Amino acid sequence: MNEHSRVLERDKLNIAEPPSDVDLRLPVQVPREPYPIETLTPDARQQTRAVGQRATRPDGRLHGLGQTKYIDDLSFPGMLYARIKRAGIASARIKRIDTSAAEAMPGVMAVLTGKEIPTNSFGPTFQDQPVLADPIVRHAGDGVAAVAALTEQIANEALDKIVVEYEPLPAVLDPVAAMREDAPKVHAPDSNIYATKVIRKGDIEKGFAESDHIFEGRYSTQMIEHVSLEPHAAIADWDANGRLTIWATIGRITLARSDIARTLKLPMSRIRIVGTIVGGNFGGKNEISQEPALALLSKKTGRPVKGVFTRGEEFTATTTRHPIIMDYKTGVTKKGRILARQIRLVLDGGAYCSWSATTLGKACILSPGPYKIDNVVAEAFVVYTNKTMTGAMRGFGAPQVCFAYESQMDDIAKALKLDPLEIRMLNAFDEGSSSPTGQVLHSVVVKESLRKAAERFGWEPRS
Amino acid sequence: MKRRGRGIACMWYPIGFTVDANPSAATVKVNEDGTATVLTGTVETGQGSLTVLGQIAAEALGIATDDVHVVSADTDTTPMDTGAIASRTTYVTGNAIWLAAEAAKAILFETAAPMLGVKVSQLEAKDRKIQVKNFPQRNVSIGDVARRSQVVIGQPAIGSASWNPPTVAMDPETGQGKPFATYVYATQIAEVDVDDETGEVEILRIAAAHDCGTAINPMLVEGQVEGGISMGVGMALQEEMLFDANGRHVNPNLTNYIMPTSLDMPEITVDIVQGFDPTGPFGAKGVGEPTAVPTSAAVLNAIHDAVGVRVTSLPATSEKVLTAIKAKRAAEQKQIPA
Numbered sequence: 001m002n003e004h005s006r007v008l009e010r011d012k013l014n015i016a017e018p019p020s021d022v023d024l025r026l027p028v029q030v031p032r033e034p035y036p037i038e039t040l041t042p043d044a045r046q047q048t049r050a051v052g053q054r055a056t057r058p059d060g061r062l063h064g065l066g067q068t069k070y071i072d073d074l075s076f077p078g079m080l081y082a083r084i085k086r087a088g089i090a091s092a093r094i095k096r097i098d099t100s101a102a103e104a105m106p107g108v109m110a111v112l113t114g115k116e117i118p119t120n121s122f123g124p125t126f127q128d129q130p131v132l133a134d135p136i137v138r139h140a141g142d143g144v145a146a147v148a149a150l151t152e153q154i155a156n157e158a159l160d161k162i163v164v165e166y167e168p169l170p171a172v173l174d175p176v177a178a179m180r181e182d183a184p185k186v187h188a189p190d191s192n193i194y195a196t197k198v199i200r201k202g203d204i205e206k207g208f209a210e211s212d213h214i215f216e217g218r219y220s221t222q223m224i225e226h227v228s229l230e231p232h233a234a235i236a237d238w239d240a241n242g243r244l245t246i247w248a249t250i251g252r253i254t255l256a257r258s259d260i261a262r263t264l265k266l267p268m269s270r271i272r273i274v275g276t277i278v279g280g281n282f283g284g285k286n287e288i289s290q291e292p293a294l295a296l297l298s299k300k301t302g303r304p305v306k307g308v309f310t311r312g313e314e315f316t317a318t319t320t321r322h323p324i325i326m327d328y329k330t331g332v333t334k335k336g337r338i339l340a341r342q343i344r345l346v347l348d349g350g351a352y353c354s355w356s357a358t359t360l361g362k363a364c365i366l367s368p369g370p371y372k373i374d375n376v377v378a379e380a381f382v383v384y385t386n387k388t389m390t391g392a393m394r395g396f397g398a399p400q401v402c403f404a405y406e407s408q409m410d411d412i413a414k415a416l417k418l419d420p421l422e423i424r425m426l427n428a429f430d431e432g433s434s435s436p437t438g439q440v441l442h443s444v445v446v447k448e449s450l451r452k453a454a455e456r457f458g459w460e461p462r463s
Numbered sequence: 464m465k466r467r468g469r470g471i472a473c474m475w476y477p478i479g480f481t482v483d484a485n486p487s488a489a490t491v492k493v494n495e496d497g498t499a500t501v502l503t504g505t506v507e508t509g510q511g512s513l514t515v516l517g518q519i520a521a522e523a524l525g526i527a528t529d530d531v532h533v534v535s536a537d538t539d540t541t542p543m544d545t546g547a548i549a550s551r552t553t554y555v556t557g558n559a560i561w562l563a564a565e566a567a568k569a570i571l572f573e574t575a576a577p578m579l580g581v582k583v584s585q586l587e588a589k590d591r592k593i594q595v596k597n598f599p600q601r602n603v604s605i606g607d608v609a610r611r612s613q614v615v616i617g618q619p620a621i622g623s624a625s626w627n628p629p630t631v632a633m634d635p636e637t638g639q640g641k642p643f644a645t646y647v648y649a650t651q652i653a654e655v656d657v658d659d660e661t662g663e664v665e666i667l668r669i670a671a672a673h674d675c676g677t678a679i680n681p682m683l684v685e686g687q688v689e690g691g692i693s694m695g696v697g698m699a700l701q702e703e704m705l706f707d708a709n710g711r712h713v714n715p716n717l718t719n720y721i722m723p724t725s726l727d728m729p730e731i732t733v734d735i736v737q738g739f740d741p742t743g744p745f746g747a748k749g750v751g752e753p754t755a756v757p758t759s760a761a762v763l764n765a766i767h768d769a770v771g772v773r774v775t776s777l778p779a780t781s782e783k784v785l786t787a788i789k790a791k792r793a794a795e796q797k798q799i800p801a
Binding site: 018021043044045046047048049050051052053054055056057058059088089090091139140141171173197198199200201217218219220221222223224225227250251252253254255257271272273274275276277278279280281282283285286311312314315316320321358361362364365366369370378386387388392394395396398399402403405406407410411420421424428429435436437438439441442443444445446448449450452453454456457459 | 469470471472473474475476477480496504506507508509511513514517518519521522525526527528529531535536537538539543544545546547548549589590591631633636637638639640641642643645646648649650651652654668670671672673674676677678679680681682683691694695697698702703704706708709710711712714715716717720722732734736737738739740741742745747748751752753755756757758759760761763764767768773775776777778
């Protein structure tokens with residue numbers, strides 16, 4: 001008997017036929033009657049050639065049975081509840097914060113203001129956002145103080161007892177107005193235009209000169225919230241060894257750890273971030289928010305501290321989708337070939353940068369559309385306004401510019417009496433086409449997607 | 464009267480993002496019973512990414528989805544990851560997991576080669592076995608090999624790897640460069656009814672054809688497309704954060720911030736466009752964000768087709784659509800000579 005088979009023999013003695021997946025599951029009490037799920041035979045999860053299988057999600061069962069543990073389902077002994085007082089004013093200087101009445105309330109364990117945060121700024125690109133505003137409030141959703149209390153109700157009541165005296169400052173809400181030199185500066189003395197991007201390809205003037213028709217249009221989009229089912233939530237636990245553990249609804253734990261280390265001036269080795277199962281991100285949970293405040297409240301009280309944003313805070317105090325004002329000028333031949341496209345984008349960047357620089361870049365690069373255009377100029381600006389900050393959201397500026405370039409595409413088609421499908425097939429990228437940034441594109445299937453969707457829809461050209 | 468219209472919109476979208484590097488690292492551990500555990504720093508945010516990442520590891524190791532358990536999102540234990548952002552998880556994290564699984568598999572092959580009396584290069588992992596290429600009857604189970612690697616050879620089958628998409632920085636003056644490693648493409652076509660007396664728009668159906676390279680899990684791709692369309696519907700017709708003159712948000716609640724419910728959803732058909740990207744794991748790219756990109760454009764083009772008005776600011780609320788219809792009628796009446 002060789003060494004190899006001896007090992008196998010030993011294991012055969014000890015390990016019986018392994019129990020099936022069903023045997024290992026927790027007995028489920030609700031629903032009592034087995035739910036009539038159609039059993040797929042053979043089960044996609046059991047197939048070897050795993051790629052391409054319509055495998056069910058292992059977490060789907062837990063979601064369906066209400067067993068998934070989101071932050072709000074987690075609790076630790078002695079845990080406190082935190083709430084953050086929001087400014088409610090778009091632009092102001094904090095003159096004075098009086099927290100004494102709140103601190104005197106029974107059940108309030110700690111109160112925190114911006115002055116107590118070691119490095120009171122964060123952000124994925126520019127560190128321009130405070131954890132708690134001090135002393136400048138730049139949008140109504142800025143936090144100005146945080147409370148940790150025995151219950152959420154007490155924490156809420158304590159917020160009302162905190163007195164904040166503001167000196168109102170002029171606010172700028174319109175991004176175009178914010179670009180003017182005499183506009184109030186959101187981050188004085190810096191310009192409100194905080195990032196720009198430009199793409200130049202070919203000769204735009206020549207392209208327009210050679211065009212038979214020029215189309216111009218202005219398109220604009222609105223501010224949108226992600227509205228994840230689960231709000232931003234976190235629990236911070238600063239232990240007796242000075243090691244901080246944070247359970248959080250964050251899509252980027254690596255970045256979160258370095259941001260939290262920076263704000264708290266704490267070595268990274270003392271911080272552990274656990275990303276829980278997140279009830280929807282869509283870009284809204286790509287950066288830290290209340291976590292440093294919860295950590296400091298935990299340090300002050302020696303207890304774990306939980307913070308869960310209200311739906312209102314989700315709107316006013318977290319990132320949103322950029323409103324964009326988009327000017328398109330497009331030169332085409334009689335037959336509908338696009339020769340030149342000039343684009344100017346103004347992104348409403350809200351009070352803080354967040355993921356605006358990334359959104360600006362993507363919107364600018366994608367703005368000419370998936371079309372072969374030899375002459376392109378695209379300029380994009382993102383500006384501060386005294387509104388909720390805009391940041392990452394599913395598409396990073398792409399849904400906005402797609403609305404613009406595809407609206408204009410149909411206007412061009414209509415004017416030239418071309419079918420909307422036909423004009424797109426005429427201009428769409430092919431394998432090896434050059435993108436507006438001069439990148440040679442590979443695995444390009446935009447025409448296949450047009451054909452496939454048209455076939456499924458039953459698109460027939462109208463005469 | 465209700466007027467029917469159709470609108471088409473196509474799009475392109477990059478996988479990953481431009482700012483700095485965009486890496487992921489991963490560890491794949493093959494257990495003594497032939498199952499595997501994947502460690503990744505990405506976060507499951509509801510999209511099913513952990514399922515897809517498990518499928519990638521399973522495919523590389525020749526085992527089933529059920530044989531892989533994915534552990535994620537703990538800075539103390541899981542490898543660095545740029546995160547669940549920018550439609551990058553399947554492509555970037557997937558590539559890292561694939562490479563890590565290949566590294567673990569290389570250890571298994573080293574153990575299996577003498578067991579089967581062949582060279583490492585002659586082996587393949589398939590159907591939970593390590594077998595000789597073209598001679599599948601000459602095989603050992605992956606569990607036996609993993610156990611031998613660990614217990615006899617003393618080299619557990621664990622692989623770690625990282626991957627970063629190749630990009631070229633953009634020129635600051637001209638923007639020329641290779642900002643993204645790859646792109647996906649998609650088309651959505653919407654059919655709507657527009658009530659020309661009230662401006663109300665009902666989206667009847669949307670045909671969506673999306674490219675994601677290889678669909679690692681077609682069911683989850685379909686789920687992403689349907690979810691993305693629901694966001695696109697809200698953007699097209701309903702959702703808008705409104706501020707008063709003092710900069711205070713006036714509708715920070717779901718009573719006054721209207722978003723689509725299941726009752727507002729059109730009938731959706733999803734087609735996955737056949738594609739293969741040689742730079743992705745098993746040819747995969749990504750699908751998360753692009754699904755929300757063309758919807759509002761397609762819907763607004765359908766409104767234009769139905770009633771002949773071009774609404775240029777989103778959302779196309781009933782008020783905006785009706786105002787545009789009235790303006791069009793007024794303009795047309797003026798053209799009639801007296």
